[in-house]
Amino acid sequence: MTGRSPSGRGQKPAGDKASDAPRTFALVGNPNSGKTTLFNSLTGLRQKVGNYPGVTVERKEGVCYGQHGETYRIIDLPGSYSLHVHSPDEEVLRDVLLGRRSDTPAPDAVICVADASNLDRHLYLVSQVVELGLPTIVVLNMMDIAESREIAVDAKALAEELGVPVIPMQANTREGLVELRLAMSRTDLPAGKHRVALPGSVPAEIAMDRSQLYLCECGKPLQKDLIDPAAWQDEVIATRYAEVDRLCATATRHGERPRLSTTDRIDRWLLHPFFGPAGVCLVLGLLFYLVFAAAEGPMHAIEGLFTWLANLVGGILPAGDFHDLVTDGIIAGVGGVLVFLPQIFILFFIIGLMEDTGYLSRVAFIMDRIMGMVGLNGRAFIPLLSSYACAVPAIMGARTIDNPRDRLVTILVAPWASCSARLPVYLLLLPLLVPGKHQFLALAGLYGLGTAGLMLFAWIFSRFLGRGNAMPAVIELPGYKRPDWHSILLQVWHRVRLFIRRAGTVILAVSILLWVVQTYPKAPQLEKAAQLEQSYAGRLGKTIEPVIAPLGFDWKIGIGLLASFAAREVFVSSMSISYSIQEEDEDIGLRKLREKFSEARRPDGTAVFSPLVCLSLLVFYVFALQCVSTVAVVRRETNSWRWAGFQFFWMTGSAYLASLLVFQIGRWLGFS
Amino acid sequence: MDAGAEMRQPRTAIFGCQKGFLVSNYVLMRLNRNSALAGVGFCTVSDLSPGCEGVISGFLNRDVALRRFREMGLVEGTGVRVVRKAPFRGAIEIAVRGARLSIRNEAASQIAVRLVGELE
Numbered sequence: 101m102t103g104r105s106p107s108g109r110g111q112k113p114a115g116d117k118a119s120d121a122p123r124t125f126a127l128v129g130n131p132n133s134g135k136t137t138l139f140n141s142l143t144g145l146r147q148k149v150g151n152y153p154g155v156t157v158e159r160k161e162g163v164c165y166g167q168h169g170e171t172y173r174i175i176d177l178p179g180s181y182s183l184h185v186h187s188p189d190e191e192v193l194r195d196v197l198l199g200r201r202s203d204t205p206a207p208d209a210v211i212c213v214a215d216a217s218n219l220d221r222h223l224y225l226v227s228q229v230v231e232l233g234l235p236t237i238v239v240l241n242m243m244d245i246a247e248s249r250e251i252a253v254d255a256k257a258l259a260e261e262l263g264v265p266v267i268p269m270q271a272n273t274r275e276g277l278v279e280l281r282l283a284m285s286r287t288d289l290p291a292g293k294h295r296v297a298l299p300g301s302v303p304a305e306i307a308m309d310r311s312q313l314y315l316c317e318c319g320k321p322l323q324k325d326l327i328d329p330a331a332w333q334d335e336v337i338a339t340r341y342a343e344v345d346r347l348c349a350t351a352t353r354h355g356e357r358p359r360l361s362t363t364d365r366i367d368r369w370l371l372h373p374f375f376g377p378a379g380v381c382l383v384l385g386l387l388f389y390l391v392f393a394a395a396e397g398p399m400h401a402i403e404g405l406f407t408w409l410a411n412l413v414g415g416i417l418p419a420g421d422f423h424d425l426v427t428d429g430i431i432a433g434v435g436g437v438l439v440f441l442p443q444i445f446i447l448f449f450i451i452g453l454m455e456d457t458g459y460l461s462r463v464a465f466i467m468d469r470i471m472g473m474v475g476l477n478g479r480a481f482i483p484l485l486s487s488y489a490c491a492v493p494a495i496m497g498a499r500t501i502d503n504p505r506d507r508l509v510t511i512l513v514a515p516w517a518s519c520s521a522r523l524p525v526y527l528l529l530l531p532l533l534v535p536g537k538h539q540f541l542a543l544a545g546l547y548g549l550g551t552a553g554l555m556l557f558a559w560i561f562s563r564f565l566g567r568g569n570a571m572p573a574v575i576e577l578p579g580y581k582r583p584d585w586h587s588i589l590l591q592v593w594h595r596v597r598l599f600i601r602r603a604g605t606v607i608l609a610v611s612i613l614l615w616v617v618q619t620y621p622k623a624p625q626l627e628k629a630a631q632l633e634q635s636y637a638g639r640l641g642k643t644i645e646p647v648i649a650p651l652g653f654d655w656k657i658g659i660g661l662l663a664s665f666a667a668r669e670v671f672v673s674s675m676s677i678s679y680s681i682q683e684e685d686e687d688i689g690l691r692k693l694r695e696k697f698s699e700a701r702r703p704d705g706t707a708v709f710s711p712l713v714c715l716s717l718l719v720f721y722v723f724a725l726q727c728v729s730t731v732a733v734v735r736r737e738t739n740s741w742r743w744a745g746f747q748f749f750w751m752t753g754s755a756y757l758a759s760l761l762v763f764q765i766g767r768w769l770g771f772s
Numbered sequence: 773m774d775a776g777a778e779m780r781q782p783r784t785a786i787f788g789c790q791k792g793f794l795v796s797n798y799v800l801m802r803l804n805r806n807s808a809l810a811g812v813g814f815c816t817v818s819d820l821s822p823g824c825e826g827v828i829s830g831f832l833n834r835d836v837a838l839r840r841f842r843e844m845g846l847v848e849g850t851g852v853r854v855v856r857k858a859p860f861r862g863a864i865e866i867a868v869r870g871a872r873l874s875i876r877n878e879a880a881s882q883i884a885v886r887l888v889g890e891l892e
Contacts, residue, residue: 182843220869221845249870337842341850363872373859465874469862472876478863573879574844577865577872 122163122171124205125284126197128229129213130222131179131502132578134241138213138271139176140587142280149594152203157192158499159204167281175207181221183228183314184333188504197232198311209235209289211280216253216268217246217579219352223344226262230292231310236264237283239276243268245579250355258351263293272584296343301332363579367462376466383454383463384485390446391489398442406435421619429615434608440492440729441596447486447493448595452588454482455500458578465575474555475562476513477506477573484510484554487517488547491730495737496595503573509561511734512747515725516554518547521668525721528672532697533714550722553754599733610728614666618674637662651720651759652713654702664726671721712771716763724755815887817866818880820854826885827851833882841883845869852885 129135139147143162152159160176177196178189185191192201199206212229214222219240230236238258240246246253259266265283269276283289298307306312313336369375410427417423454460464478471478479501487494494514501507518526526546534542617636632638641658648658656675663674672693679696700708707713725731725748735744820826828850831838845868846852855865855872863874 181840184839184843186840218869218871221871224843224845333839334842337839338847341845341847367856371856371858371865461874465863465865466858468874468876469858469860472862478874573876574840575863575874577874579872 121205122173123208123284124173124175126207126210127174127176127213128193128197128210128225129179129239129241130181130215130218130225132576133179133213133215133222134271135176135179135213137584137587138211138239138241138269139174140590141271141274141277143174145590147590147594149598152192152201157189159192164284165281166285167278168285170285172284174211175204180225182225185314187502189502194314197229197234198314207234209237209284211237211239211284213239213241215245216240216243217249217251219251219253220344220348223347224340227294227296227340227344227347228314230262230264230294231296233291233310235289236262236292237280237289238262238264238266239271239280240266240268241271243276244270244273245581249361252353252355254351254353258347261294261347261350264290272581296340299332299335299339301335303332361579363458366580367577370459370462371465376462380463380466383459387447387450387486388489390450391443391486395442395446399439402439402441403435406431406438409435421622424619425612425615428619429612430608432611432615434611438600440490441600443490444493444496444596444599445592447489447497448592449588451482451486451497451500452591453583456581456583456588458580460500461575461577465577468573468575472573474558476509476558477501477503478575480506480510484514484517487514488519490519490521491515491517491727492599492733493595495730495733496599498737505562505565506573508738508743509558509565511737512561512743512750513554513558515727515730515747515751516550516557516723518550518722519668519727521727522546522721524669524672525664526718528675528694529709529714529718531694532709533711533718546718546722549719553723557750557754598736610666614663614670618663632659650764651756652710652716652763654708656708657717661720661726664721664724666728668721668726706772710772712763712766715766716759719762720755720759722755723751723758725751815885816881817852817854817875817883817885818864818877820852820885822854822856824887825851825853826887828883829886830884831882832884835882838879838882841875841879844873845871846883852883 127135127139139160139162142164146164147160147162150159157178162174162176164172164174166172175196177193180190180193182190183194183197185194195201196204197207197210210229210232212226214226226238230238240253240255240258243253253268255266255268265286267276267279267283269280271277295310370379410431413431414423414427417426451460454463460479460482463481466478467481468478471481476484480498483494483497483500486497491514494517495511498507498510498514501510526543530539530542530546614637617640618632620636621634622631637659638655640662641655644658644662645653645655648661653661656679660671660674664671675697676693679693679700697709698707702708731744731748734747735741738744815826816832817826828846828848830848831841850868853867855867857864861877863876864880865872865874866880
């Protein structure tokens with residue numbers, strides 16, 4: 101800990117416990133209370149983002165300096181409406197606050213953020229937190245919005261009621277930050293004295309220690325002789341809200357409320373039955389365009405950079421295995437990962453912008469019906485749509501879905517959307533299947549097939565994945581606000597860095613592995629194609645030939661398929677090697693490769709790439725999960741190899757089955 | 773019991789359910805346990821037309837999942853206004869305690885409301 105604080109600034113406030121560790125503050129608050137903005141303005145870039153071990157909950161920690169230069173550690177806990185646990189996020193919140201997680205120190209004090217314009221809901225969590233008996237600072241954020249809604253908040257009266265410091269603030273303009281820092285420096289930070297009188301039905305053991313309220317689950321009393329918490333918890337909620345209403349009555353004065361707020365006026369158009377969906381289409385069109393088109397330039401630049409780097413390093417290193425490993429394995433592998441960066445950046449920037457302004461919730465509102473039909477959350481719409489560009493950012497984008505089950509379903513089905521990496525394969529094979537003008541229709545058909553698969557499997561998964569803990573999908577529609585660029589860019593930066601660091605290592609390893617199996621054992625006297633045939637990959641291709649023969653594939657396609665598991669577009673380059681095409685211009689390469697394909701014959705004289713084989717191959721590519729990056733990201737986002745493995749085998753299995761059906765039924769019907 | 777919440781609720785003159793009052797025997801049977809609702813004609817949030825307001829009088833089942841609604845402030849005695857409904861029985865936007873929430877139609881049909889000013 102101390103290593104992170106610059107020397108000389110780590111003094112503790114006088115009178116603090118004589119421990120070395122800096123004082124730890126836990127930051128809690130409702131979603132949309134501006135908690136993240138506050139966290140960002142307190143810590144700036146001194147943040148660490150990771151995951152809590154064992155759960156897929158983002159862990160954010162930062163270092164902040166008090167008004168007198170002392171160092172504090174701040175844990176940004178997941179936003180929640182209550183300390184009662186409904187989801188893994190809330191479990192983390194509760195457990196960290198109560199000091200029940202071994203990987204996180206119990207906080208010394210709590211900063212509880214509430215939206216001043218929405219106190220009659222946000223004070224609910226505040227009253228729960230104050231009751232825990234930890235030293236607490238209550239921050240009333242968004243005072244400007246409260247003012248514009250003619251709500252006068254009396255922070256002093258509230259502080260008197262709660263018994264803890266209450267600080268009015270505007271985190272986006274950093275107003276009130278000094279006062280908060282001063283309060284954080286206080287060594288005599290009082291623990292809240294406010295307690296909600298619990299109804300008589302609550303067992304005495306629980307009423308004594310308020311943290312017990314959140315530890316007993318419904319239907320599972322702590323001890324045998326206790327009554328089921330379900331019997332009294334609803335009463336506790338009602339009592340607490342009655343107290344919240346009383347607090348609001350003493351601390352706030354409502355003026356004449358304008359009949360229509362700005363948000364209402366905007367929503368009249370953006371949530372209009374007709375213009376609403378039209379607006380969503382427009383925004384999505386723009387998103388698609390940017391992810392596809394605007395990313396193209398930077399992606400080419402990155403590719404160019406890595407080609408240049410490979411040439412440069414290739415020129416320095418002596419020819420040999422190490423030279424090939426570095427240029428073809430490592431540099432090409434890393435380049436293959438980093439080439440996704442522009443797409444990831446653009447996607448997360450736009451999603452961040454939509455989320456920060458409040459539009460994302462509106463999209464979820466409009467799309468909720470369609471998504472609900474297949475059992476998905478309205479919020480899944482954007483990630484799933486962006487999955488048509490690339491599943492990797494889409495799966496990372498599923499973090500905006502707060503319900504863990506919906507998030508898992510979204511992650512599991514996202515790769516069925518035909519991503520841009522499938523496009524080269526489609527474009528290579530389609531002309532062999534459909535001649536002339538109808539290729540466009542066939543292409544649309546492939547996208548449709550992928551979408552149908554996505555819908556079908558989403559429906560199946562949402563049926564079978566724990567209907568028990570299905571929460572009602574409540575989406576808060578916060579008032580529109582001006583985007584906070586600093587926050588958005590910081591968010592994007594964290595995503596980008598995570599992607600490079602974690603997914604990158606796996607992809608790098610697999611790229612090297614692929615290079616090795618395609619290169620060894622070496623046979624220098626042979627030319628490229630024959631060398632590939634007798635490499636490990638080639639032998640593997642021959643080994644799996646009996647398995648893929650029922651789909652109509654030969655061993656060369658087998659190598660392509662295997663290599664595609666690194667990334668789908670590798671199929672094209674791998675097939676070029678198999679059919680030994682010199683890579684000149686990409687387009688000419690493709691046409692030549694197609695010619696070679698149509699000339700290719702099996703030993704018995706029939707065409708390798710008959711229309712039926714092409715169709716079967718295309719269907720395989722529509723369904724199969726052939727992308728190490730996706731597997732790596734799913735592993736990270738779900739925090740388990742189990743789900744990544746399940747998804748991989750399920751998708752690849754469904755692809756095998758679909759191809760098998762296409763080929764065998766096609767042959768039975770007399771097609772070739 | 774919750775006078776503060778009711779007082780803050782602006783009283784508009786628009787009343788009415790899309791389906792009028794529901795007095796289905798099945799629902800009444802289920803509600804008889806809850807004395808506040810027994811025998812009273814009522815409707816649910818999903819029956820309200822946009823612009824209509826009601827006061828929450830109870831939930832039609834004791835599902836633990838509905839506790840999330842309570843915790844977001846939808847407790848008995850709180851005023852709810854339906855702001856708009858997405859077409860084809862899609863999501864419903866409600867105004868509750870000064871905030872806007874979007875809930876699904878199925879969930880909305882579990883929240884029983886009393887129309888403001890009509891049943892008192």
